[in-house]
Amino acid sequence: MAxxxxxxxxxxxxxxxxxxxxxxxEKRYPLKRVSAFEKKEEFKKIFLEQGERNLELMQKIxxxxxxxxxxxxxxxxxxxxxxxxxxxxxxxxxxxTFCNFVPEELIYAAGCLPIRxxxxxxxxxxxxxxxxxxxICPLIKSSFGFKLVELPYFSLCDLVIIPTSCDGKKxxxxxxxxxxxxxxxxxxxxxxxxQSKEFWFQEIKxxxxxxxxxxxxxxxxSKLKKAIELCHLRQVVFHxxxxxxxxxxxxISGRDALLVTQVSFFDDLRRWTEKTKKLCQELTENIKxxxxxxxxxxxxxxxxxxxxxxxxxxxxxxxxxxxxxxVGDTFCSGTQHLYNPVEIDEWVMEEMLKAIAERYxxxxxxxCFIESNDRIDNLLQMVKDFKIDGVIYHQLRxxxxxxxxxxxxxxxxNRENIPLLRIQTDYSQEDIEQIKTRVEAFLExxxxxxxxxx
Amino acid sequence: MNSIEKKSQIxxxxxxxxAMTKVAILETKEIIAQAMSPTLADPRLAVKLALExxxxxxxxxxxxxxxxxxxxxxxxxxEFGNQVITEITANAKGARFLGSxxxxxxxxxxxGAQDSKVIKLNENGExxxxxxxxxxxxxxxxxxxxxxxxxxxxxxxxxxxxLKSKNPVKINAxxxxxxxxxxxxxxxxxxxxxxxxAGLHHVIxxxxxxxxxxxxxxxxxxxxxxxxxxIGIKRSLEEELGLKIYVPEEPQxxxxxxxxxxxxxxxxxxARS
Ligand code: SF4
Ligand code: SF4
Numbered sequence: 001m002a003x004x005x006x007x008x009x010x011x012x013x014x015x016x017x018x019x020x021x022x023x024x025x026e027k028r029y030p031l032k033r034v035s036a037f038e039k040k041e042e043f044k045k046i047f048l049e050q051g052e053r054n055l056e057l058m059q060k061i062x063x064x065x066x067x068x069x070x071x072x073x074x075x076x077x078x079x080x081x082x083x084x085x086x087x088x089x090x091x092x093x094x095x096x097t098f099c100n101f102v103p104e105e106l107i108y109a110a111g112c113l114p115i116r117x118x119x120x121x122x123x124x125x126x127x128x129x130x131x132x133x134x135x136i137c138p139l140i141k142s143s144f145g146f147k148l149v150e151l152p153y154f155s156l157c158d159l160v161i162i163p164t165s166c167d168g169k170k171x172x173x174x175x176x177x178x179x180x181x182x183x184x185x186x187x188x189x190x191x192x193x194x195q196s197k198e199f200w201f202q203e204i205k206x207x208x209x210x211x212x213x214x215x216x217x218x219x220x221x222s223k224l225k226k227a228i229e230l231c232h233l234r235q236v237v238f239h240x241x242x243x244x245x246x247x248x249x250x251x252i253s254g255r256d257a258l259l260v261t262q263v264s265f266f267d268d269l270r271r272w273t274e275k276t277k278k279l280c281q282e283l284t285e286n287i288k289x290x291x292x293x294x295x296x297x298x299x300x301x302x303x304x305x306x307x308x309x310x311x312x313x314x315x316x317x318x319x320x321x322x323x324x325x326x327v328g329d330t331f332c333s334g335t336q337h338l339y340n341p342v343e344i345d346e347w348v349m350e351e352m353l354k355a356i357a358e359r360y361x362x363x364x365x366x367x368c369f370i371e372s373n374d375r376i377d378n379l380l381q382m383v384k385d386f387k388i389d390g391v392i393y394h395q396l397r398x399x400x401x402x403x404x405x406x407x408x409x410x411x412x413x414n415r416e417n418i419p420l421l422r423i424q425t426d427y428s429q430e431d432i433e434q435i436k437t438r439v440e441a442f443l444e445x446x447x448x449x450x451x452x453x454x
Numbered sequence: 455m456n457s458i459e460k461k462s463q464i465x466x467x468x469x470x471x472x473a474m475t476k477v478a479i480l481e482t483k484e485i486i487a488q489a490m491s492p493t494l495a496d497p498r499l500a501v502k503l504a505l506e507x508x509x510x511x512x513x514x515x516x517x518x519x520x521x522x523x524x525x526x527x528x529x530x531x532x533e534f535g536n537q538v539i540t541e542i543t544a545n546a547k548g549a550r551f552l553g554s555x556x557x558x559x560x561x562x563x564x565x566g567a568q569d570s571k572v573i574k575l576n577e578n579g580e581x582x583x584x585x586x587x588x589x590x591x592x593x594x595x596x597x598x599x600x601x602x603x604x605x606x607x608x609x610x611x612x613x614x615x616x617l618k619s620k621n622p623v624k625i626n627a628x629x630x631x632x633x634x635x636x637x638x639x640x641x642x643x644x645x646x647x648x649x650x651x652a653g654l655h656h657v658i659x660x661x662x663x664x665x666x667x668x669x670x671x672x673x674x675x676x677x678x679x680x681x682x683x684x685i686g687i688k689r690s691l692e693e694e695l696g697l698k699i700y701v702p703e704e705p706q707x708x709x710x711x712x713x714x715x716x717x718x719x720x721x722x723x724x725a726r727s
Pocket of ligand 2: 137138139140166167168169306307396398399400401402
């Protein structure tokens with residue numbers, strides 16, 4: 001009996017060791033890198049042009065908040081790239097992340113800089129297709145392409161962390177590992193079972209250790225506390241921002257709101273918080289002055305589905321140029337990215353780590369988990385809070401997860417009599433006319449319901 | 455009636471489709487003229503020709519029109535319209551207005567040259583859902599046009615011709631290009647043309663039915679667009695969906711009519727305000 005206990009303990013210890021092993025890709029079969037580096041300047045130019053084209057439209061919106069000027073400038077690479085280069089020269093490590101599962105608090109606490117590198121740029125897709133399968137979603141191809149042409153911000157990353165979310169992301173890691181260091185962050189398939197939570201908690205602990213090793217900085221209690229507080233402050237400001245969008249007098253376009261959110265992917269944390277706070281103050285003033293950007297009866301839309309990422313705002317441009325306004329979204333590249341703060345019950349290391357683990361797992365509505373109920377809850381709640389007239393389901397072609405979740409979402413929204421339009425598209429411009437017709441018809445349908453017209 | 459009053463009563467709906475541009479002219483919700491012209495490469499010219507033709511019928515000029523609504527894929531190519539509306543809204547409007555002797559219209563299926571669409575209406579005739587075909591040409595009029603050429607049958611005769619079929623051939627391909635080569639090999643195998651044609655109608659009907667199922671269609675189905683003139687497709691579609699289908703007398707004008715009806719509503723709304 002005693003023997004068995006000893007043996008059991010041994011096995012258990014062994015298991016623990018295995019569990020805590022750092023995950024990575026061994027270079028058993030290294031492959032030659034393909035590089036399109038020479039084309040960098042060309043791509044950069046097109047990237048900036050596309051952004052400019054969006055901005056031209058966005059800047060024409062009447063009563064647009066003056067404080068948007070900061071965000072209009074900062075995405076233009078130059079300034080921020082320089083800052084990050086300086087940060088690296090001083091020995092700082094830049095960590096590229098995918099999805100919204102990678103705890104930024106820990107990265108900041110280790111003195112490193114997180115940058116989300118999910119991309120929305122059409123031009124880098126083709127070169128990525130030389131390596132990646134053609135039949136995967138444009139987001140993954142586009143992001144990988146950034147590495148091939150060494151475009152910022154991917155080019156500035158010392159390593160990349162890829163959560164094992166959807167299949168495309170899972171397999172991207174191994175391919176990328178020939179180009180730079182990649183850490184997979186292993187997600188459970190469910191969120192709320194105790195095994196899942198425990199598994200994820202271990203994963204976060206390993207992550208912390210690795211960060212310490214990488215940066216040479218210990219993540220101390222006070223550093224982590226500071227980082228949690230800084231991110232918390234950002235989230236508080238973001239909450240205010242989100243709340244403002246609930247106003248029945250539309251004050252900010254969906255495009256501007258998404259741009260603000262996506263600038264946070266790479267911007268300086270404190271500065272972003274400061275600038276967004278200012279923007280919120282201006283918008284609050286605008287409420288009092290009744291300075292809406294669109295007429296109050298403009299159909300209010302909620303976007304859900306696959307992420308939309310700058311500069312691929314074609315879909316948003318169509319919606320808002322044709323008389324709708326996007327007042328909310330459930331995108332991991334939008335509201336979901338910044339919505340949830342880490343909530344600490346007890347300021348001790350273990351509890352802080354637990355709270356971080358929870359913040360990045362439990363509120364997620366990513367379709368990579370086996371159930372879609374949380375996403376549906378979120379949708380229905382937002383429809384109420386944001387006084388939504390219709391939901392648009394944006395589905396990137398070849399994104400199977402969102403495709404699969406559509407059926408249930410549709411049935412539920414139908415049952416609740418919430419108008420729903422699905423648009424299947426990618427990053428190319430070729431289907432713009434078709435999308436226009438569908439979106440316009442959807443807006444007409446809403447208007448006729450709202451005003452008994454047509 | 456003096457001319458100003460007369461003008462305020464007359465409106466036009468212009469449906470700039472990918473193949474045909476159609477015009478309907480209404481006077482107090484009564485169709486007084488309609489005409490069409492091929493859109494070809496110049497939608498503006500097509501609009502001009504179709505509109506002139508229709509106006510000539512009733513001895514009017516463009517100045518007599520109190521309100522013009524444009525719709526269809528080239529809806530923005532017309533500079534002189536007063537309002538642009540999508541073909542979905544216009545189609546629903548037209549179908550609701552015409553109605554069906556088989557009962558209340560709850561679904562509209564439109565088979566156009568380059569796209570097909572399905573619109574779902576509630577008990578009040580309001581649009582509650584709609585769906586349009588994806589990029590490819592399968593399940594649209596274009597598909598049949600290509601096949602008519604391959605089979606050497608006049609496009610207008612396709613419907614009647616297919617009714618002769620006793621043994622429809624099963625056709626597997628739905629892609630226009632693949633279906634064409636499949637048809638050619640069937641011709642080589644000496645299959646009867648009417649049987650091949652019936653098989654093709656079945657392919658289209660199946661495509662449209664698949665599209666329709668996404669919005670769970672209900673009876674009565676109002677079937678319009680140029681494609682609805684083809685009796686073969688109507689029958690296959692009925693079989694495929696298991697629902698009663700009604701085809702109006704001039705199915706290709708329903709959207710233009712709907713646009714004109716909206717024009718007359720907007721005219722009155724403007725007059726009131
Ligand atoms: S939806 Fe999920 S898997 Fe897809 S990019 Fe967002 S977080 Fe990642
Ligand atoms: S859009 Fe879909 S397929 Fe693409 S990364 Fe996100 S979840 Fe994965």
